[in-house]
Amino acid sequence: MNNKPKVTIKDVALHAGVGLGTVSRAINGAPGISLKTKKKIFESIQQLGYIPDQTAQSMRSNKYKSIAFFIDISNVSFTQIAKGIQNELEDSGYTLSLCDIGHTNVVDKIASFLSGRNFDGIILSVPREDDEELQKLFEGVKIPIVTLDRDIPGLASGIMTDYYSSVKKAVSYLLSLGHEGIALVGGSRKIRPTKVSIQAYKEAFASFGKTAGDGLIREGRFSDESGRLIMLDLLPEIQRGHITALISLNNQMFHGILQTMRDNGLEYPKDLSIITVEDYELTKLLNPPVTVIRRPLLEMGASVARVLLKYLDEPDLYGTLKPVIVPTEFIVRESCRPV
Numbered sequence: 660m661n662n663k664p665k666v667t668i669k670d671v672a673l674h675a676g677v678g679l680g681t682v683s684r685a686i687n688g689a690p691g692i693s694l695k696t697k698k699k700i701f702e703s704i705q706q707l708g709y710i711p712d713q714t715a716q717s718m719r720s721n722k723y724k725s726i727a728f729f730i731d732i733s734n735v736s737f738t739q740i741a742k743g744i745q746n747e748l749e750d751s752g753y754t755l756s757l758c759d760i761g762h763t764n765v766v767d768k769i770a771s772f773l774s775g776r777n778f779d780g781i782i783l784s785v786p787r788e789d790d791e792e793l794q795k796l797f798e799g800v801k802i803p804i805v806t807l808d809r810d811i812p813g814l815a816s817g818i819m820t821d822y823y824s825s826v827k828k829a830v831s832y833l834l835s836l837g838h839e840g841i842a843l844v845g846g847s848r849k850i851r852p853t854k855v856s857i858q859a860y861k862e863a864f865a866s867f868g869k870t871a872g873d874g875l876i877r878e879g880r881f882s883d884e885s886g887r888l889i890m891l892d893l894l895p896e897i898q899r900g901h902i903t904a905l906i907s908l909n910n911q912m913f914h915g916i917l918q919t920m921r922d923n924g925l926e927y928p929k930d931l932s933i934i935t936v937e938d939y940e941l942t943k944l945l946n947p948p949v950t951v952i953r954r955p956l957l958e959m960g961a962s963v964a965r966v967l968l969k970y971l972d973e974p975d976l977y978g979t980l981k982p983v984i985v986p987t988e989f990i991v992r993e994s995c996r997p998v
Contacts, residue, residue, distance in 0.1 A: 666709040675703040686752060723777040724753050726967065729769055730784050730807075732759040734881055734911060736937055736956055737784075740807070743960020744782060751968055753779070760785065762880055766792045773800070780967045782807060782817065786880075787849045803970040803977055807963050810851050815970065816982035817963035819851070822908075825952040825987040826856045829906055829934050830863035832950075832991065837998035838904040838932060839869065840896070843876045844889050844916065845908030853878060856908055875902070879912065886915025894923060897931055903998055904932040910939070932995035947993035959985050 672682045677696060685692050685700045703709075726748055730737045745755045758772040765785055781800070784807040785793065794813060797804060805817035833841050843860050845853045857876055864871035877893070879885035886907065896902040907913040913935040920927065927933045928947070935942065938953040962983040970977050 666707045668709070670707055671700065671703050671709050674707055675700045722779050725756060725776075725778050726753050726780050726782060726964075727756050727758060727772065727776075727778045728782045729758050729760050729772075731761050731786065731881065732757060733761070734909075735939075736910060736954070739956035740960040740963075743957035743962075744964040745960075746957070747961045747964035747968070753968075762786050765790065766796055769793070770796055778802060780804070780971055782963055782967060783811075783814070784809060785811070787847060788851065789849050803967060803974070805963060805967045805970065807959070808850075808852055815966070815978045815980070817966040818959055818985050819982045820954055820959065820985045821987050822852050822855045822952075823859045825989040826859035826906070826908075827863045828989040829950075829952060830860050831866065832989070833904045833906075833932060833934070833995060834863065834867045834869070836904075836932070836995060840900075840902040840904065841871075841875060842893055842902050842905040843908070844886065844905060844912055845876075845878055846881050846912075848878055853908065860906075881909045881911050883911055883915040883918070886912030887919050888915075890916045890919035894919070897925065902931070904995065905934070907933070907935040910935060910937040910941075914941075927994050928996040934995065938990060942992075945994075949994040950992045951990050953988040953990055955985060955987075 668679060668682055668686075672679045675682065675696075677700060681692060681696065682700055685697050686704075726744075728741060728744060730741070732738075741755065741757060748755055756776075756778070758768065760768045765787075780802050781804040783804055787793075788809050788811050794811065797814060803815070805815050807817055808820050810816065830841060830843075841860075843856065845856055848854060848857065860876065861871045877889045879889050886909075889912070893902055893905070905916065907916055916933070920931065925931055927949075934950045934952070936952045936954065937956075938951045942949040942951050962985060966980060966983060969980065
């Protein structure tokens, strides 16, 4: 039988040389405590083996120290975004719970995940912004919800990634190389990243005194299969030389595009100039390396987490803060050539 006395919060306070209130605030992630003091307290907790009573804490403070993140986890980019969120939340004593919502039955999945669980806040990235069922569901949720690159009525926008600048640079770059048949492949037009990218695409053409054809703008799901099917549909126009360049707005779709090119004996930049979103091992290791639009994934996660934490600390501010604009970068490599 273990007769070792239970370590209390008083023991932690004595060991760290701080007051009881300071220890309590540090454990609960309250603001106003220096990083040095926080570090000292958590070192004492670890050395003494103190285990906070989370249930009692939640009942006293009405906080559960838990945040839900609703995303399509098949998108590998969300791994880095989630890491950025978790890094930021950990500093405030919160944990992150991931829920895979995919592309179908999104409302049912979110409702099921929320049922019987308690969260302090929600971070959200959904496949559609005009889902009325989803909006009704969240009307009954009484905790702060922030969106990641989505415009959803009634919900606070956490971050907005600046796709416009880099997509316009990418299209202008291809136009400067003599390309006019430029395919733009992305997700649904019912989400902000695609809408903004299409606007940038058309305005880049206009700045060159040209008109972009709607037939070159293709939308689908963020998946390898969707990229493959769109590419198969574009293939005859590519083989005729009517389409000479392609911009993929999603890395998963890009994988399907590359596979279809290989299956049909197409090489880049010889047969098709290509640009994609995200800068990761594949885009750097392919020969030649691929021109990309880089998103700072870790910073995107950290930024949306900071917005949510601000709303948790000051609930009256909810919905009043402007979303953080996250910059992107256009990086030219060797995957494009002049016509």
